[in-house]
Amino acid sequence: MRKNSLSRQLIVGVLLAEFLCAALFSWIAIEHEIHGRRRAFDVVLRGRADSVLGAVRDAEDPEDNAIVDPTELVLPKHDLYEVVSPSGRVLGQSPGPALLAALGSAPTADYFDFRVNAERYRGYRLNGMRVIDRDDNGGIRRPVTVFYAAPTRNIWNETLEAVRFYLVTSTLLLAGTGVALIWFLRRRLSPLQELAAIAGRVSTRSWEFVPPNIVLQTSELAPIAHSIEELLAGLRESFERQRQLTGDAAHELKTSIAVLKSSLQLLSMNPRTTEQYESGLENLLVDTERMEDLASRMLALARLEEAPAESSESSDLYVSVRNVAERLRPLANLKKISLDVRGIGTAKIPIPTEDAEVLCSNLMMNAMQHSSADQYIVATIDLHDGVTELRVKDQGDGIPETALPHVFDRFYRADRSRSRNSGGAGLGLSICKAIVERSGGTIHIQSAPGLGTEVTATWPVAQADHVPSELGASTAH
């Protein structure tokens, strides 16, 4: 694909504007030139007509006529003139083609254009009064009309000359400014290239991006540089988080394998009794199950964090909560924890039943792990303000304030040594978050150390057909 060059576009744009300017200017200048030359030509015509008038003499004939004395005239040789009396008699004319004959009829306007043998002429009519034999009585007054014409070829030639001058000058100026412009633009656009070069050097190994001062001092580039900086900071953070995550996952897996391997090697190191082998094998099975659990949780999380679900599967949150509560009840009874489900009879959420049950069991198991005997765990399903809400509340030991922002992070354990013993890998809440957010919901956690924890998941209600029913309570024990 051919790339658009900003500098090329700028240069072309500026040159085009310059060219239009030059053309317009030339056109106006030429118009002005032609107009000026025409006026000058007309003045010349009048002057020459005047001098022809001046050459009218008394013919000293019986009719006391006047004639034009050509000896007194010095005129360009291509010019034509004809002097006529009011009676139409020709008093004198230039050698060459007869002017009035060429015109056909006598023109009425002062100035007139005509052609003789493809030669363009412009003429002038001068109505003059010639005083002959001037004396004390004033002499004889003879009205005459002078027609004077000159070829216009020269005006055109001169105009063309002027046009050529303007065109050549404009072209030279255009070329000169074009070169200057290219140089100038290249120079001025260099911060952009520097910015690109610096941005190009950024990689996952080297995140350094320090825009040079010239970039930061350019009002158009500074925002770009800043947004690149911000973007890189964000990317770096997420990249680091990803790397941390991969490292954590590897750590968990390798530790799990290390446990398994060391248990096996320990068992085979010394000869053991049958009972020792049996308990060793039992231990190995527990280790293996833990690893299996870790692997399946990691896979579940990977699946959930992929692109959002295409299917529009939905399930009844109430049913899921009830089912999970029934399944966990034996464990709750064993730990003497009271497990309640409260809320509306039906609440459709856009989550497949399987995921909904994982969500509920993770939340309730978490609550149970942090609760002790004679405490309550309440799972409430609620519908209000256009949202479906699931709250799981316990009266356990709570989560320290410093740990609270991280509880949804993968592999995060508020108290690692303790939760290790309880078997979690720190993925439970991450899975919950992934399930809820994948379906367009939100999840958040509130906790007061010593008083308990409440996890709330909410979804916007898709259809309006959910009618809150009577609060139905189902209580363990």
Next chain:
Amino acid sequence: MRVLVVEDEVKLAGNIAQALRERCGFAVDCAENGLDGVAMAEYQNYDLLLLDLMLPGLDGLGIVRQIRRQKDMTPILILTARDESEQVIELLNAGADDYLTKPFDLGELLARAKALIRRAKGVSQPVLTVGRISLNTVEQTVRCEGQLIDLSPTEYRLLEYLIFRPRAIVSARELLEHLYDYNWQHHSNVIEAHVSNLRKKLRAVGEETSIETLRGRGYRLEAPEKHL
């Protein structure tokens, strides 16, 4: 020998401890987090520290730094699930002596543990001799000119500890600290009983090397002048 294992994965720590006890005859203490680990290492005089890298409280690197800052020369072996060389370099430069990546071979861990202890005590080979007695730390056997001496595990450990420091006076308290872990009831007369048994067994094979009791000061492994 007494070893501290700092590992938050309780089962793994248990396995390592059991292997060290069974195969090397070491006394082993375990800590589940970095803060406990560093407190125990500072309080007690261990012959080896085995640290996990990722620990709650204080990580392995932090423990190494804190221990080395206090001029504690105890050998440190790091267990890590990460094997990025940068991290390994950082660890070794901070003062760790060796590292093993998880999942490791338990046999290798034991061999490295023994080698580190040996090195720290200025010995490079696994067989130590004093007088006519040779003690093989790999086989955990003691021979007098090729003849096997049958020792109980505690007697072996006692002799092993003393043989690393021939002619030095070792207090009963030090022996207690290095031969037993925290789970053991400390009674110094237990040591006296084991020393007495060991002395008898050495004399039975006609060995001149003996363990001397210096009242109020401790014990000393004494070999005849010509043999040392």
